[in-house]
Amino acid sequence: MHTSTEPDLRHHGDAEVRGGGAELTDLAVNVRSGTPPVWLRERLVASLDGLAAYPDGRAARRAVAARHGLPEERVLLTAGAAEAFVLLARALDVRRPVVVHPQFTEPEAALRDAGHTVDRVLLDPEDGFRLDPRAVPGDADLVVVGNPTNPTSVLHPAQSLAQLARPGRTLVVDEAFMDAVPGEQESLASRTDLPGLIVLRSLTKTWGLAGLRIGYVLASPGTIARLERAQPLWPVSSPALAAAEVCSAAPALAEATDAAHRIATDRAYLEGRLAKFTEVSVCGPAAGPFLLLRLPDAAGVRSRLRGLGFAVRRGDTFPGLGPDYLRLAVRDRATTDRFTEALATALTDR
Template identity: 35%
Template sequence: MRLTCVPGKDSILILPPTYGMYEVAANLNDVAIQRLPLTADFQLSNEIVAGIIASDAKLVFVCSPNNPTGNLLHAAAIEEILRGFRGLVVVDEAYADFASAPSWTTRLAEFPNLVILQTFSKAWGLAGLRLGMAFASPEIIGYLNKIKPPYNVSEATQQHALAALAAGGHFDNLRNDLLVGRQWLAERLPAVEIVDEVFPSDANFLLVRFRPDATAVYDYLLARGIVVRNRTTQPGCAGTLRLTVGTPAENEQLLAALREFTY
């Protein structure tokens, strides 16, 4: 945003429900926010794509797999945006390691306006490092290197990241275990009496709609030491909680707690 947007003048475009930090960063930089909500099934329609292409925003943030909904956005729609939008298209792939689709990094050469964000915080299990990555054309990366703080990645962070990369087999095992856990929960949650809907997920969490009061379920779980994310106030997410997939024991604990919930 500091690179592309003039404070007090320019705007970004977001697609709610989506990751909240885009809005926080815009507010910190005095950048206006345009919003085009996703469809009821959290996808990009032809009308939304047309609205993005017509926008005068400097950046559009496309979170895929999306947070908090968990689903991949249709690749054909993202490609249409890349070909038609006049600003930078920022595809946030924080959860891409849990999805079956290829990363957009495989198509960087096709789209000079594409920027891809990834992180060590999710599939690598290293959220405490606070280490994210941007992939883009050499020209865009050159400009970002000119404005980034000096020594912005500490030596300790680099060493931990290198150690994680060297242990790629461990990463694969962790990811596979989590995908098994996601499937296990997705198969069992619909049978829980208070569960209204389990949304499809390409991430390491499941968005689940509860009846009749998701916030009461959230408070109940918290009292039992189980921390989930209450997303009921986000657009299109009324009555939902975001449940992160844990270890087999944690998944069983969550399911047992939900089965025991009473109003």
């Protein structure tokens, strides 16, 4: 079921920050603060010595495969998860694609750009935006769902997602934020028993590489080969390949695990501070590095927060949400304290 007013599927959090200057605290983009770390920067700088050669993705592909316990032929490296959505839309022969919303809007935008008619399954805010597999039409031959979902921060049980897999259907699970979940609970990345399963991962969020563009697809060898044929030659740069390799190694995985636990702690602190505002509802339980808020006059509050030095993400560009939603990235406690002081002002200065 479509909303009466079509949201802007091409609006993303970075638009909230443009033109704000260094004095604007970014709570609109879900990239972990303080990244990339020094060791990753050094690895990227070292990779520049090889820029005269064409990119060779074999080592990075092996590293990603080993990280998930998969054979190399089940891995495809991409220029971020966004490229993967375009490849899927162009390379897969589907008749009835369905996107589960609210979620990241690029999958639907890519499908529409490729000429597909897209149906939506809108999750119910009164049910905490939880997924009931029975809500997905039985004849859908492509289903796209995020886990944990952007912008709701809901972590769907792996068992529920697995129920969506069936012969003749492609099930795409966007796990761009799964490495921000302690223990990566409910991940399907290493599953090879589910027919038609495609899992997308991104390295840009946890490691601060949004400007480098690096992600990957995990799927059956046949699907990987099909998507690879749709890619241009050398689609991933040498620095991005270096990042994929080192970020898949044991030391980086241990650091990501520590970061996930810190994010969970900081998120709980942020939720506690927000609980003091009776007019603000926090969608939960939240599992990602961001929170979805519901509050009256969200557009006005967002504008006033910007005037107070904070950029937050509007929610009305996500199908299934309305003008009374905002998305908020989780930051450290000091930033949260400053933000909640500004929020108190933004809520009263109307």
